[in-house]
Amino acid sequence: MExxxxxxxxxxxxxxxSGQLLIGFNLFPLAFCSPKEAEELKALYEGIPxxxxxxxxxxxxWIRLDxxxxxxxxxGKQELGQGIRTxxxxxxxxxxxxxxxxxHIINGDTGQxxxxxxxxxxxxxxxxxxxxxxxxxxxxxxxxxxxxKEWGISTDQLEVKDGVILGPEGKKKSYWEILDGKFLEGNxxxxxxxxxxxxxxxxxxxxxxxxxxxMVQGKAxxxxxxxxxxxxxxxxxxxxxxxxxxxSLDTDLISGMAGVEKVIVDGSFVAVVxxxxxxxxxxxxxxxxxxxxxxxxxKVMSDALFADMERNSNSPQxxxxxxxxxxxxxxxxxxxxxxxxxxxxxxxxxGPGCAVAKWESQNLTVWSPTQGxxxxxxxxxxxxxxxxxxxxCIGMPGSGCYGHNSxxxxxxxAALIAKxxxxxxxxxxxxxxxxxxxxxxxxxxQIALEAGIDQEGKxxxxxxxxxxxxxxxxxxxxxxxxxxxxxxxxxxxFQKGGFSGGSYRNASPLYTIPDRELLLHNYEGPLRxxxxxxxxxxxxxxxxxxxxxxxxxxxxxxxxxxxIKNLDNLRAIEVIKTLKSKCNxxxxxQSGAIGYGLAFAQYKNSASYYAVLAEVHKSPTEGKFRxxxxxxxxxxxxxxxxxxxxxxxxxxxxxxxSWTIMEAVQYDANGITxxxxxxxxxxxxxxxxxxxxxxxxxxxxxxxxxxxxxxxPVAASIVNALSSxxxxxxxxxxxxxxxEV
Numbered sequence: 001m002e003x004x005x006x007x008x009x010x011x012x013x014x015x016x017x018s019g020q021l022l023i024g025f026n027l028f029p030l031a032f033c034s035p036k037e038a039e040e041l042k043a044l045y046e047g048i049p050x051x052x053x054x055x056x057x058x059x060x061x062w063i064r065l066d067x068x069x070x071x072x073x074x075x076g077k078q079e080l081g082q083g084i085r086t087x088x089x090x091x092x093x094x095x096x097x098x099x100x101x102x103x104h105i106i107n108g109d110t111g112q113x114x115x116x117x118x119x120x121x122x123x124x125x126x127x128x129x130x131x132x133x134x135x136x137x138x139x140x141x142x143x144x145x146x147x148x149k150e151w152g153i154s155t156d157q158l159e160v161k162d163g164v165i166l167g168p169e170g171k172k173k174s175y176w177e178i179l180d181g182k183f184l185e186g187n188x189x190x191x192x193x194x195x196x197x198x199x200x201x202x203x204x205x206x207x208x209x210x211x212x213x214x215m216v217q218g219k220a221x222x223x224x225x226x227x228x229x230x231x232x233x234x235x236x237x238x239x240x241x242x243x244x245x246x247x248s249l250d251t252d253l254i255s256g257m258a259g260v261e262k263v264i265v266d267g268s269f270v271a272v273v274x275x276x277x278x279x280x281x282x283x284x285x286x287x288x289x290x291x292x293x294x295x296x297x298x299k300v301m302s303d304a305l306f307a308d309m310e311r312n313s314n315s316p317q318x319x320x321x322x323x324x325x326x327x328x329x330x331x332x333x334x335x336x337x338x339x340x341x342x343x344x345x346x347x348x349x350x351g352p353g354c355a356v357a358k359w360e361s362q363n364l365t366v367w368s369p370t371q372g373x374x375x376x377x378x379x380x381x382x383x384x385x386x387x388x389x390x391x392x393c394i395g396m397p398g399s400g401c402y403g404h405n406s407x408x409x410x411x412x413x414a415a416l417i418a419k420x421x422x423x424x425x426x427x428x429x430x431x432x433x434x435x436x437x438x439x440x441x442x443x444x445x446q447i448a449l450e451a452g453i454d455q456e457g458k459x460x461x462x463x464x465x466x467x468x469x470x471x472x473x474x475x476x477x478x479x480x481x482x483x484x485x486x487x488x489x490x491x492x493x494f495q496k497g498g499f500s501g502g503s504y505r506n507a508s509p510l511y512t513i514p515d516r517e518l519l520l521h522n523y524e525g526p527l528r529x530x531x532x533x534x535x536x537x538x539x540x541x542x543x544x545x546x547x548x549x550x551x552x553x554x555x556x557x558x559x560x561x562x563x564i565k566n567l568d569n570l571r572a573i574e575v576i577k578t579l580k581s582k583c584n585x586x587x588x589x590q591s592g593a594i595g596y597g598l599a600f601a602q603y604k605n606s607a608s609y610y611a612v613l614a615e616v617h618k619s620p621t622e623g624k625f626r627x628x629x630x631x632x633x634x635x636x637x638x639x640x641x642x643x644x645x646x647x648x649x650x651x652x653x654x655x656x657x658s659w660t661i662m663e664a665v666q667y668d669a670n671g672i673t674x675x676x677x678x679x680x681x682x683x684x685x686x687x688x689x690x691x692x693x694x695x696x697x698x699x700x701x702x703x704x705x706x707x708x709x710x711x712x713p714v715a716a717s718i719v720n721a722l723s724s725x726x727x728x729x730x731x732x733x734x735x736x737x738x739x740e741v
Contacts, residue, residue, distance in 0.1 A: 048072050053114045059184045061114050062135035069176050073105045076116030077124045078371055078395045082707050083644035084124045086209045090640055091129050094202040095136035097160040108373040108395025118372035125703045137194050142186035146178050197699035206643035223369050223396035224354045228425040233277040234417050235284035237270040238438050241671030243296030257283050264420055267489035271417050297669040300526040306446050309467040313521035319504050320518035328461040328515045332452020334554050340543035341732040343664035344527055345442040348682050351399030352430040353406030357414035359422050364391045368411040369398020375476040380415055383479035402533035404474050406439045412482040433675040441665055442532030443469035447543035457555035459566050461515040464507050469525040471502030471535040502535030510602050511566040534711035541712020545599035549720045559598045571609050571635055579611040579633040582694050593618050597720030599713035608709040609635040614717035624740045629690040637701035649693045652710030658683035660715040661735045
């Protein structure tokens, strides 16, 4: 964000200029604002009337033009901090030929937006962006045809500027004048031509994200900030460990505490509701003190985890089959094999989970930071025995997750509590130890690699074995995937189902290798796991790109040249060459005081291409090191918003560096012991390295998902840099023993 500056503005002028904030109308009640601010909001922009979408093939389900000269974009995808609100509005504004400043957006609301499933897999700009681009183009064509009917002038003689259709002899009419208060009634036919890249005026340029201003200025933005009149506050007391059950609780003692409105005990699901949040916290603390639990122990300890993986995993799934890969490797000029390991990782959201729910007349409304409002709606219907049409889920910004953290669990619990107190808004927020102890983690993994190379340094054969627990237990219609649904008196059964392909994501090398085999050993581990940013790609690329460096050393070839030699994908080669140029590789410090590590991947072998160089310095502290700099190059196809793409990539680089150097979930027989930021430290500001990102923009190509591109390569690059300094290969994460942290 090199050119980002806070403008000199007051609230009123900011609101006038900001499309993003105004969508808050539909989410933040005016009661939350001061009387003066509420009046300003009313005077500025009232938003559009709420109405349900009519199907994915209807223009109005994606693009709406209201009578006041505004454009509203609708998407089923959630804003998770990745900047898709701004990017999707840029796409719509470009295709419609309207100013970006008049665009607004509604994210994820079962009452208004189309069902686009989960916001996951770096698919938002690729998927929703494509749908919005087509809908906006169809809307433009529809309006041009309306002008054609009225003026008797062919559409090829008309042009559009800032939402005004211009024709011969000075004819002009705005989109809104043509509609005259009516809806865009057309369908998405596929007839409308998408604007060619050389005509783009908005796509490819940086537009500031208004929600960043909200956060910097401390304005209401997150679901945590929601306030309603007479809203009640709740806390849930989760069991002390997996499988523990409630033996006894003196509910009368808790009910007598100041401000307590209700104590809920349903099996081992325990919650307290109070008038004020601090009163709820005090009651929560007391329940923890006086409740008695029948505890269940975790059987597999961390020091025996990987041995247990090998011993108790399922029979291998043959993802890529080869009749005799071992024989091919053995015939190679040189061969090598290694085993790599990563621990369980937390999402580590900086704010704990929070949701607001209201139950009224057999109807439920939930304001949630979920990654999928429709999957949430389906699963709440299963949990509560309601028809899904009686449930409205409204997506709200949360504290960040990139995967399946506590957002769905806290939403379900808020709904369970709200059912006990009809007519009241119930705000439930987890405590920090709830979040750390009960969120689903990214699975621990073991990856065994074996390969052969010829005398020229070409890889001839490659074998991969992956051991992993599942990377997806999202509650898509199955209430047993909510952790508290399993604790109810009439408990819902947790059915893990099949293991996802996320376990072997990016396990198959993009490199040109004639013979290969990929085996997946599915494993049911001791801890709760689900989707974490990148899924199995983080562990698999860490192993793959570390191993590539080992093979380069075995072949005695420069790591850049070794990768290029074994690739025939021209975009992949270009990313690596760009990085080599930008980091001035040929003139690097070779004194031995600085270690350099290269890594590359195309996320999912189908999304963004990304290469990174890590620079690790020896520390003045004996035997310790410090991550000094990460330099990345990324090709995400057509770049919608350069600043947004850089933000995504930089954030991924820093998060991955934190995982790689510092993070591992700790536990013992009695449960999770990583319950706060001291027992689960993450990278602090003072530890963050210098980060530099170079974008290869390809306007002629389709946009590619970028949100998870950096995770795996950064891990491997740090390990490769460190290994060059310690004169041995490092195979297991985290790297805490080597770094100053």
